[in-house]
Amino acid sequence: MTHSAHLHPDRLFPASQPAQSIARELYPAVADLPLICPHGHTDPSWFANNGRFSDPAALFLTPDHYVLRMLRSRGLDYDALGVPRKDGKPVADGRTAWRLFAANYHLFAGTPSKTWTDHSLHWAFGITDELSSATADAIYDKIDAALATPDLLPLALLDRAKVEVITTTEFALDPLVHHQKMAETGILGRVRTTYRPDDVTDPSRPAIVDNLKKFAELTGEDVTNWAGLINAHRARREYFRRYGALATDHGVPSANTADLPLIEKQALLDKILSGKHDAADAELFRAQMMTEMALLSVEDGMVMQLHAGSRRNTDPLLFATRGADLGADIPGTTDYVNGMRALLACCGNEPNLRLIMFVLDETTYARELAPMAGYWPSLMIGPPWWFHDSPQGIRRYLDQVVETAGFYNLAGFNDDTRALLSIPARHDVWRREVCGFLATWVAENRLSKSTAEELAKHLSYQAAKDAYKIS
Template identity: 65%
Template sequence: MSVGDGILHPDRLLPAEPGTRTIARDLYETVRDLPIVSPHGHTDPAWFAKDEAFQDAAALLVTPDHYLLRMMRSVGVAYDDLGVARADGGPVADARQAWRTFARNYHLYAGTPSSLWVDHAMSAVLGCEEKLTAGNADALYDHINAQLALPEFRPRALLDRFGVETIATTEGALDPLDHHRRLAEDGWIGRVRTTYRPDAVTDPQAPGFRADLMALGEMTRTDVLGWAGMIEAHRRRRADFRRLGATATDHGVPSPMTADLGDTEKQRLLDGAVAGALTPAEAELFRAQMLTEMAGLSVEDGMVMQIHAGSRRNTDRAIFAQRGRDMGADMPGRADWVGELDALLNRHGDAPGLRVIVFTLDETTYARELAPMAGYWPCLMIGPPWWFHDSPEGIRRYLDRVVETAGFANLAGFNDDTRALLSIPARHDVWRREACGFLARLVADHRLSKSAAGDLAADMSYHAAKRAYHL
């Protein structure tokens, strides 16, 4: 990540107190150029398989970024004006007009993590020497497009430039994995790897659940109308993913509720799910049982289980109908980790080798639930601040609330969880700066030696993620 800082201040995010800032700066210099391990994210595997030039500045930086979209929508900017595709194929702004709209509104991001990521991408990666404004929008658009046409801005070259040692994409259970097979042919599996995300066939309220479940049965040659056969289909599909580099699964659920039901009740729920006859409470129970089943499969095959819980998705139904998912209308919700993980933990919590990494959008659970749980259960680790809390202040709150009880050893390091390739070095840089600031304060308080802080800085920046994800 030793790209030029340009318009970025070299001491950004480091503590303001001079003595502590000096310690933090010294620590940061030891970790700033460590390789990037990105064990969970949503970049498009087609980028790396095809290795083609990116289209334009707006398509790369603006239209796919729900963080940016939601802020502009909050002040009345229409998605049509941002070039976001419509489900009906209706006209939207072209790329240059969308970029101009973004530039006119860029002041909205002052003080947000989005400004840190975009400024870093434009300055340190794309070589822009000025902050984006309405006045320089066209000039910077042309400059960025000219950069994107160069060979060194192709996706694989960018991974080299960013120092990305490994990056994980996320694919659904029915994905044919063609892009990863192409990557395997090119010797890129390991550098780019997949992650198994079965939500479409574990959530009976997902659109097209029955059709997708039957497709999973055809793909794996199993009878998914019986509970044991349905679980066998997942077992076989997970093996396909592992052959293409996967070490982890991912489960996006409204709540972390788990269950441990008997065979008769499980089959009853499956029958109801296939028939589309479950009540909302029964659908929640089906998802709960499936989380416990996925943990059992992780005990068998060693895949790390990630649980992302607490997102209330697609809350703007009109936008969802017009544009689809990931348009910025997802909202955080409350979670009860102690109560709702009880069934899974009492079934599998002491299984040798099981690893469950949990991510929450409910920050109130950090100190009250997640840190004590991770500080007790051998299988549990706490994932880094996620989504709305992947920010400087979010990282500070997280570390303040979890380290005292869970220690550093029960944290899963950092993953950027992004769809935006150019933001990856920026996100890791923010984490490293904040981690070094946190450690520097412990050193300044004489609670930690500087040598120990240096070891922890390297662990938090690099080693912990490799260890957590079996990389």
């Protein structure tokens, strides 16, 4: 049996000997710091119920769209991978899906998915053998047996990973029943929600009219009136804050914002509610709602996260048969300077606004995001996201943003994952890459060793707490 490459102590450190030695000295001070996870998509029922994971495939395969999309790209069927269908028709059981995953694990060579999976197998289960057809059943059985023990329950995993704070992400219409249960059991605060209102701010969603009607019923506000619509958001944001929310999140195809006169906002809302809007109307409504959300953040202090640039659910058959967030999402070009002009003109100078920008268009790092965060006190740059949450992606990010934005306009790291066991792996990759980046600058006499030590700790831990106002 072969051994996983993640076990090498110098993995991801610089190749040059002086910088590698410095990175090796920096890393121990950050390796075991607590984890701050202020944005993610783990299932809140895991923490509310603290029950065992059903099987290894449910932990490593079916919730991980990074893994699914690679397997799909090589022609593997989602039924055979055990991904549930909307129509309820049977799909492969956990062990069968796992065997298929293992037989094709070689496809992940060079990808962050392999780095995360190898790390998780070793960290949680002590497994160092490479996943393959030959090892599939033995590894499955070892994981399955461990999942039956208290040490592998969700809250125990948070303890083991030293997760200080973790947030889930829920839509505006979500009743937050799992967070209510967590409030009763005393873990709310460690596990928090995040307000993501896309279900009532994105008119490209087929159910937008029904969603807005439900929004009115939920809040008691008249959402046919623009002021009533904003009051409904104000009420839901307050409700989410009761369950720990510190931030809002907005997944939008572009970074466009708008600041329309009231009469035009009302006319736009009327068109949305009539169901007669087109793609241009939908884009304008999203743009106006971004500015409205920023103004509400000025009021209540919630940190605003803008995740722009993903063209989502580009496979209509996959979306129709299984739903969203299963791998068919592709990055698109994003214009932050022109897109955010209206929002920043309206409230970019407000001291209570903090907006964290996440981007999938890497060409904007040096050209737009770094100069913007390097000027506007309301803006910070989020860590590399989605397709770029990887060793190479982190290197490109730091190389392009730091010289203009500095280190203290960066929001640290968040793992943005649905796969619980990948959380410590992702943070470890970030910390190693940060140490490697800083070590290179120390070796080039661009930073002192003591400054690099301070920055490594800041970027690995404190930056995220500061950015998200976590006390």
